[in-house]
Amino acid sequence: xxxxxxxxxxxxxxxxxADALRAKAAELNTTATDLVxxxxxxxxxxxxxxxxxxxxxxYELEEEFWRLKQNTNVGTNPEYESRLTALExxxxxxxxxxxxxxxxLLVMQSSINASKSRKSxxxxxxxxxxIKIDPLDEKKLAFRLSTTxxxxxxxxxxxxxxxxEAWTRDKDNVKRGWRYDEKDGLYHxxxxx
Numbered sequence: 001x002x003x004x005x006x007x008x009x010x011x012x013x014x015x016x017x018a019d020a021l022r023a024k025a026a027e028l029n030t031t032a033t034d035l036v037x038x039x040x041x042x043x044x045x046x047x048x049x050x051x052x053x054x055x056x057x058x059y060e061l062e063e064e065f066w067r068l069k070q071n072t073n074v075g076t077n078p079e080y081e082s083r084l085t086a087l088e089x090x091x092x093x094x095x096x097x098x099x100x101x102x103x104x105l106l107v108m109q110s111s112i113n114a115s116k117s118r119k120s121x122x123x124x125x126x127x128x129x130x131i132k133i134d135p136l137d138e139k140k141l142a143f144r145l146s147t148t149x150x151x152x153x154x155x156x157x158x159x160x161x162x163x164x165e166a167w168t169r170d171k172d173n174v175k176r177g178w179r180y181d182e183k184d185g186l187y188h189x190x191x192x193x
Contacts, residue, residue, distance in 0.1 A: 029137075061091055062143070095146055099173030105131055133176070135186035141178060145171040156180050165190050 013021070025032040038059060041047075068084040109131060136144065142152045145168060156164055161179060168187075169177040177190035 102174050133189045135188045141187045
């Protein structure tokens with residue numbers, strides 16, 4: 001994807017709106033600029049020469065998914081059902097592509113480690129370190145596991161730590177297990193032994 005040139009534009013926003021924008025950006029662990037870009041993409045639609053990032057596209061798909069889900073909860077409507085199914089298929093496709101990308105990164109890392117091993121002395125042991133994923137908050141792990149935050153929380157509270165790890169491993173596309181850490185409130189990847 002080509003890098004899009006950015007231009008700085010100064011806007012004067014009402015103070016409460018600027019404060020709300022900064023607060024929402026902090027809550028979503030993003031920047032106010034990215035939120036403004038998302039809003040402009042929502043209002044303007046596709047603009048030639050501007051490609052949305054994967055994160056923005058995922059955000060748009062998630063927003064559409066929840067909007068459709070809200071509408072289908074009101075009553076059954078065949079149009080909403082078909083749109084929801086199509087959106088779920090797109091969401092699954094993106095999730096699978098991310099899993100493939102993660103797998104490709106693992107293969108690349110193994111290849112790099114193997115080439116380093118061949119270049120170094122044969123007496124040194126083969127060293128391959130798996131890619132370590134940073135701890136995730138509830139929203140990001142729920143997204144990764146293709147579930148909701150409420151389901152994730154329910155499973156964490158009702159299952160034993162071992163069963164929760166097995167449940168997350170089963171839901172994870174690359175079969176990684178996850179464990180909740182009370183100290184930092186984040187979910188950490190569990191190494192498969």
